[in-house]
Amino acid sequence: MKQIFVKPEKCMGCRSCEIGCAVQHSKDKDLFSAVLQSPPPMKRLFLEATEEIMMPVLCRHCEDAPCLNACISGCLYRDEKGLVRRRKERCIGCWTCVMVCPFGVITRDGEKHIAVKCDGCYKLDMPACVRSCPTGALVLVDIDQFQQEKRHRLVLAGTEREV
Amino acid sequence: MERSIDKATLSALESAEKAGISTVWDRCAAQVPQCGFGEAGLCCRHCLQGPCRISPFEDGPRTGVCGANADIMVSRGLSRAIAAGTASHGAHAKHMAHTLLKAAKGEAPDYPIRDENKLKAVAARIGVSVDGREINEIAEDVAMKALEDFSEKETPLTWAVTTVTKGRVDTFLKLGVVPTGIDSSIAESMHRTTYGVDSDPVNIILGAVKCALADYAACHIATDIADILFGTPSPVATRANLGVLNKNAVNIALHGHNPLLSDILVQVAGEKVLNDSAKAAGASDGINVVGVCCTGNEIMMRHKIPMATSSVSQEAVILTGALDAMVVDYQCIMPSLAGIAECFHTKLITTMPIAKIPKAEHIEFHEPDAKECARKIIEAAIVAFKKRDSGRINIPDISSTAFAGFSVEAILSALSLLDREDPLKPLIDNIVSGNIYGVCLFAGCNTVKVTQDANYLAMIRELAKNNVLILATGCASGAFARHGFMTPEATEKYAGPGLKAVLTAIGQAAGLGGPLPLVLHMGSCVDTSRAADLAVAIADKLGVDLDKLPIVASAPEAVTEKAVAIGTWAVAAGIPTHLGVVPPVLGSKLVTEVLTSTAKDLFGGYFIVETDPVKAAKTLISVIGERRKGLGL
Structure with a gap:
């Protein structure tokens, strides 16, 4: 299964991911039309920063998803790709999902009075935020492969130490 | 997106690919996606408390550290782009003026005065006396007058106010946008857009217009002196690609x-x-x-x-x-x-x-x-x-004939073959009759953001079919030249019946045995001033101001800050001006509104941003139609 992973050490805080996300969730999916759209399109991930670190925070599409478990109207569901998505027409704006999300990445659409969250850009091969990141701080990876590569790097680092 | 529709360019790019050499197209692909804040004009690095940026989507902070909002950021960025464009044309013009001065003093023997008539015409226009004086004396005075235009004077820029209609000068004075120096206008733009100076977006834009008019003067000086030193162009046949x-x-x-x-x-x-x-x-x-x-x-x-x-x-x-x-x-x-x-x-x-x-x-x-x-x-x-x-060696065997060198003087001389006494009359009569529905000047560059030349060719086909007379300068000329649009054959193939009849009549009278080329090549980018001269001559002849004429301009594949400066002075001159690439201003609704709409109330000219070339051409045709209606045609 592929997931969007964050490499905080590469994040420069440029917010290009936020813009890419908002544009992808706009009517025409084009920056210039999106800028003129009213009400403006909403982003689904959020750059957070402290003195030491900055990184985008985004929906993990948790396998045991608190939001999905808590949704009382049947709005949230898991699709065939494993993404936690909305059936917008079923959202009643109770904000239970907002309350239980451990990451704070479900927000409120003040115009439509419904919850808004990452849909993993299910129509795209590459999510808009990953595509927009100029430094590679956001990556779309296969989790198994990610672990394997990490182990490989660890071994490599050990070998280099010995040399 | 295709990189180019020019087969010669594509062939060279193929060689590059085989050799593993990256070109501007590869570098652009490597930059994509480009920064959305930058594209919207919503970032500022004018002070060391920044960089600041504002989200174009009404989330996050609405101002930078100093309190500048989106409107201020966008207008300041635009103003600095225009200042940089003006600095470029200014440096070019100043270089020419210094050389003319050296030539006049005998310090640059390789630069004789080649066109004394042009020198005298320019001298007379700017108030340098001509009668009974040596050529070198006149040249020295003209060069000094040009150099004076760079520093801050107590009076308006000579080259800005002696080359436009009286109506334009009045409009510029009324709006307080008459520059008094070319270099000083650039300096003023830099000053008013630095930390904590001008924070009124509309005022900043009017300042930028002033600077753009200085750019116009610089372009005009560059053209005038180039003609004086090297000769005023007249049509020649050559090849391109x-x-x-x-x-x-x-x-x-x-x-x-x-x-x-x-x-x-x-x-x-x-x-x-x-x-x-x-x-x-x-x-x-x-x-x-x-x-x-x-x-x-x-x-x-x-x-x-x-x-x-x-x-x-x-x-x-x-x-x-x-x-x-x-x-x-x-x-x-x-x-x-x-x-x-x-x-x-x-x-x-x-x-x-x-x-x-x-x-x-x-x-x-x-x-x-x-x-x-x-x-x-x-x-x-x-x-x-x-x-x-x-x-x-891989030289693509591709090139087209191109006729170039239609200076205003050359156009008038061709027209004088139809009417010796009043050369402009045939042109105006044909505009009035509708044989020439209007005039469109193409200027500007080629950009990697658009398939090379695609916008130019799509637009010209539409405009020519509708009897719009086409002028071109800068790399717009290059595009038309490489694709064979600067030939009599292109006129036969693409011009509407009215336009074809006019171009044929002039061509026949000039002894070409066929029509004039479909696109009249007026020169380099500074030579956009030649198109302005032609428009001013038509306006003066008709007794109306530029903002009433059925004349439009287009930079469908613009790149440089110089193009932004030229586009801005074209708008100030009263010309509706199309841009085929979106400038970094959409982050401010106010600035976008001023450029595309309010400008019309102030100057008569305004920007039309349209990335679809066919739609753009149709819009320009309808704008020309409105102008014709305004004139009762």
Whole structure:
């Protein structure tokens, strides 16, 4: 299964991911039309920063998803790709999902009075935020492969130490 | 997206791909996606408390650290772009004025006054007395007047107010946008957009318009002095596109903007000693000079020098493997040329003290011994030729005939064959009758963000069919020249019946045996001033101001800050001006509104942003229709 992973050490805080996300969730999916759209399109991930670190925070599409478990109207569901998505027409704006999300990445659409969250850009091969990141701080990876590569790097680092 | 519709460019790009050489198109692809804040104009680095940026989607902070909101950021960015464009044309014009002064004082013998009539006409226009005076005295006064226009005067810029209609001057005075100095306008723009000065977006834009009018004056000075020193262009037939390179010659490309370098180099390239030396090196056809970008336009229309390509495809000339030297002055010269030249035998030669490139050979060009410098440059090219690898030559056998050099003087002289007493009358009669529905000036560049030339060709087909007379300057000319649109055949093929009849009547009277070309090539980017002169002449003749004329402009593939400056003065001149690429202003609704709508109330001209070329052409046709209606036509 592929997931969007964050490499905080590469994040420069440029917010290009936020813009890419908002544009992808706009009517025409084009920056210039999106800028003129009213009400403006909403982003689904959020750059957070402290003195030491900055990184985008985004929906993990948790396998045991608190939001999905808590949704009382049947709005949230898991699709065939494993993404936690909305059936917008079923959202009643109770904000239970907002309350239980451990990451704070479900927000409120003040115009439509419904919850808004990452849909993993299910129509795209590459999510808009990953595509927009100029430094590679956001990556779309296969989790198994990610672990394997990490182990490989660890071994490599050990070998280099010995040399 | 296709990279280009020019087959010669595509062939060169194919060679690049095979050789693993990256070009501007690859570098652009590597930059995508480009920063959304930058594209919307919503970032600011004007102080050390920044960088600041504002989300275009009404989330996050609504101001930068100093409190500047989106409107202020966008207007400041636009103003600085215009100032940079004006600085470029200003430097070009100042360089010409200094040289005219040296020429007048006998300090630059390689620059004789070639067009005394033009000198006298310019002198008379700006109030320099002509009668009974030596040519050199007049030239010195004209040069000094030009140089005076750069510092801050107590009076309006001479070249801005003596070259436009009275109505325009009144409008500019009323809105407080009359510049009093070219360099001082640039300095003022930099000042008012720095930390904590002008924070009224509309006021900032009016300041930018003032600076753009200084740009107009600079363009006009550059054109006037180029004509004085090198001759006012009249139509010549030549060729355009990479096929003009000759594998049996030492090929030298002149790239950049100022004819001070290129014209002299062309003069020297004809010398027997140099050609013999080229032949001795193995180049049986001697020396072959070709042009690139705007300096290419300058030598194309004055010396029939063929045009190799336009700015965006400048790397393609080296990629043919047959270019021995690329000689550059300033503006639009990609730093990447050095790396690409290194992959071949090509010598990249920089000539200006303010424009050097690491790994290029620098042969500095001085006006007092201009020809000697030019000879040295050509000798370096001959040396490079000897290292040419014939196995790597790929010159696409593609080029088109192009007629170039339609200065206002040349157009009036062609028209005078129809009406000796009143040359403008046939033009105006045909506009009134609708044979010529309107006029569209194409200016500006080629950009990697648009398939090269695609917008130009899509638009001209639509406009010509609807009897719109087409003028072109800068790399717009290059696009039309390379695709064969500057020929009588293009008129036969694409012009609507009214336009075809007019162009044929003038062409027949001029003894061409056919129509004038579909696109009238007016010159380089500074020569956009020539189009303004033509518009002013028509307006004065009709007794109306520029903002009433059925004249529009378009920069469908714009790149440079210079293009932003020219577009802005065209709008201030009352001309509806189309942009085919979106400028970084959409982050401010207010600024967007001012440029595309409020400007119409203030100046009559306004920007039309439309990325679809066919829609853009249709819009321009309907704008011309509105203008015609306004005139009761």
